[in-house]
Structures are given as structure tokens and as C-alpha cells.
Amino acid sequence: MHSYDSVESLIDGERESNIHVECSRPVTMRALDTVRGLYKNRRCAFYLRSDRGFDRDSVRSYLRFFGALSGTRADAETAIDHFGLRPVASKRIGKLDDEQRAMVNFARMSLADPEICFIEYPLGYLGSAARSLTLRWIAEASERGTLFITTGQPLRDALLMPGTAWWMEDDRCIAAQTETGDADGGSPIPESAQDPQQDDAEPDEVQVVKIVCKSGTTTLLFDPREVDFIESINRANYVSVRGQRYQTALTLDELEAMLERFGFFRCHRSYIVNVQKVAKLERFTRNSYNLTLSDAAQSTIPLAKGRVADMREHFGL
Known part of the structure; x- marks a missing residue:
């Protein structure tokens, strides 16, 4: 470090x-x-x-x-x-x-x-x-x-x-860094965090996905659609919901695997964004990109240069 x-x-x-x-x-x-x-x-x-x-x-x-x-x-x-x-x-x-x-x-x-x-x-x-x-x-x-x-x-x-x-x-x-390094590298994703579609579950079985967070002594369960973005700061991971941040014990790799099928994207080594909440992609120079969200705070989060092409390809931006 x-x-x-x-x-x-x-x-x-x-x-x-x-x-x-x-x-x-x-x-x-x-x-x-x-x-x-x-x-x-x-x-x-x-x-x-x-x-x-x-x-x-x-x-x-x-x-x-x-x-x-x-x-x-x-x-x-x-x-x-x-x-x-x-x-x-x-x-x-x-x-x-x-x-x-x-x-x-x-x-x-x-x-x-x-x-x-x-x-x-x-x-x-x-x-x-x-x-x-x-x-x-x-x-x-x-x-x-x-x-x-x-x-x-x-x-x-x-x-x-x-x-x-x-x-x-x-x-x-x-x-500043995350526990796993860059988005295109890092630790293997644990089996428990693999996409449910790759499990041995029956094809017609309903898969319910909730993101587990803590607020004081209270455990909160968030639907992926409620989440604006997820960030890794100071060795801890936080889920942003309606302008409030809630800490989660899940790693960014686990969250990325869990949420990819819900339209989430690893836009930076420290960030996962709900692409449905992206209002604007801004390019300031050839090496500098940011995403502005449509949440209440109009949050701005970084988009790594190496992830721009992937984001455009996957989501047609």
C-alpha cells in the first residue's frame, strides 16, 4: 500500500x-x-x-x-x-x-x-x-x-x-485503492457470489436478490432497483440509496457478480453504477470521464478510461 x-x-x-x-x-x-x-x-x-x-x-x-x-x-x-x-x-x-x-x-x-x-x-x-x-x-x-x-x-x-x-x-x-485492485484484475469471484443463472437451480425457480447492509444495529435488505451506485472508500464498501450510504460486508467483486444482470456496471475500480440511473456521460479530456446520475443529489462518479468502450458496447451509450 x-x-x-x-x-x-x-x-x-x-x-x-x-x-x-x-x-x-x-x-x-x-x-x-x-x-x-x-x-x-x-x-x-x-x-x-x-x-x-x-x-x-x-x-x-x-x-x-x-x-x-x-x-x-x-x-x-x-x-x-x-x-x-x-x-x-x-x-x-x-x-x-x-x-x-x-x-x-x-x-x-x-x-x-x-x-x-x-x-x-x-x-x-x-x-x-x-x-x-x-x-x-x-x-x-x-x-x-x-x-x-x-x-x-x-x-x-x-x-x-x-x-x-x-x-x-x-x-x-x-x-486510495480497493481491496481487489483494478476492475480488470483482482481476486477470483467466490462461488457464493456467482450469478444465480449459473447455479443448479431449476429453470423456473424464482431468484430473489437482496443487498444486505447495516445501519447501526439494524440489518437492511435493499432491492437492486433501489440502489444508485456502490463505492469502496477507506477499505469499506457502501451502497448509495436515495442519497444515503449504507455499509455492506460484500466485496465489490461479489456485488458485481450479483448485480450485473440487473444492469449494474463496474465503471471504476472503486465504483459499481446502476446504469439505469446514469443521466450523462461527460468527457473532459481524452483521459478524463465522469458519470452524472439522476439521483436526488445528481451524484458524479468516475468512469475509468479503460471501461468506456465496454460500457458503450454493453449498454449502447
Whole structure:
């Protein structure tokens, strides 16, 4: 298992890589200090949750100021259009909601043409459309050579961005992975998890499939049609149903074998998705794909590049 003893050693050891860390605010501030020291001679842009802009400035004047300050040829009007800020360009920043303020900050960062971007909780305030715009900008900037270091987000969000997602345990930073590795490899599927259609059951026998989960001391049984997606995070597997997550003792390999005939697909080594719930497949760059679901939260989950062709072939997408 790839790990580092601290967030400082992670940033130093992965200095030419995009890293995305699920961590607390104090760890974020330690990471910020490390980035400032390590990259002090490079062009950096920073965005913390406490960065709310100048309340009395309009969006346009604020971005023009930072465009001039950057010394680049970046155009504030282009950034306004790119980040969907045209409807609020003349509005005072103090009148914006949290999502709009976040987009102003991303626009501000883009104007600096940064070599290094440090962002705290990058997707936290964003709805589906704004999230797509932001992920596209991160993916495209990363392909042009910008390094991204993000902190504070849940691991699910970290997995959506180019680079490696990390989680913390007793101050150690551990690279995110599942217990079985990539979707095209890993352990053999136990006999108990094989598709019931391959068993010795009578042809007319009704096969009832329920996914067993726990909520506190209560055991829950979910019909596959209720499930939006399944994810593996921090060595545990969770079933997402109507916006709530429930832990299951089943492995992803077992769940994949059990649910494939119900229209589920292993879209990433850490995710199984109910394809009936997929509303949109987005490609940000040639190596970056995500799925947006039609659940209540409009969840976004990663689609591995190596799984795109299989998904299109099996489901006609």
C-alpha cells in the first residue's frame, strides 16, 4: 500500500503529481504552508474556503483587477464566459451565493495562468452544472501542465479529478485503492457470489436478490432497483440509496457478480453504477470521464478510461 508518514512528506514526495487529499482543516493549513515553501519560486494560485472576494466589488471589476495583477494576457471577459458568470458579471460579490463565489474564485485562479493550484474543498459548494465546468477546467489545465493539490474534499470528489486520491489515518496519507485492485484484475469471484443463472437451480425457480447492509444495529435488505451506485472508500464498501450510504460486508467483486444482470456496471475500480440511473456521460479530456446520475443529489462518479468502450458496447451509450 502506497503511503506517506505525513501530508508534508506526501507533497514533497509527489511534487510533480496531482494530489487530492481527504483531510481536516488543520491538515489543510499544514499542506498550504508546505506548498508555499516548496513552490515559492513558481507561479501559484490559491483558493481556500475562507476566500470570499471583495464584497463591494462587482464580479467584472474584481476579475479585471486580478487579470491586470497577474501580468499575463488573460482576459477577464473570457474567464467570465468560461465559468458561467455572465449573468452575474455586474453584480456585487457580496450579493452572490456560495456557488457563484466559488466560480469567481476559479475564474480568478485561471487568470494567473498558474503552474501550481492549491484548492481547499474544490467541489463542495457546486451544483451539477458548475461542477462539470470546474472539473473540465481542472482536467484541461492539468493536461497543459498545471499541478493541482486539493484538500478537504470527501474521497468520492477526490477520485473525480486527475491524479491520485489520498486519505488519512493517524496522520499517515494513504493512496486510495480497493481491496481487489483494478476492475480488470483482482481476486477470483467466490462461488457464493456467482450469478444465480449459473447455479443448479431449476429453470423456473424464482431468484430473489437482496443487498444486505447495516445501519447501526439494524440489518437492511435493499432491492437492486433501489440502489444508485456502490463505492469502496477507506477499505469499506457502501451502497448509495436515495442519497444515503449504507455499509455492506460484500466485496465489490461479489456485488458485481450479483448485480450485473440487473444492469449494474463496474465503471471504476472503486465504483459499481446502476446504469439505469446514469443521466450523462461527460468527457473532459481524452483521459478524463465522469458519470452524472439522476439521483436526488445528481451524484458524479468516475468512469475509468479503460471501461468506456465496454460500457458503450454493453449498454449502447
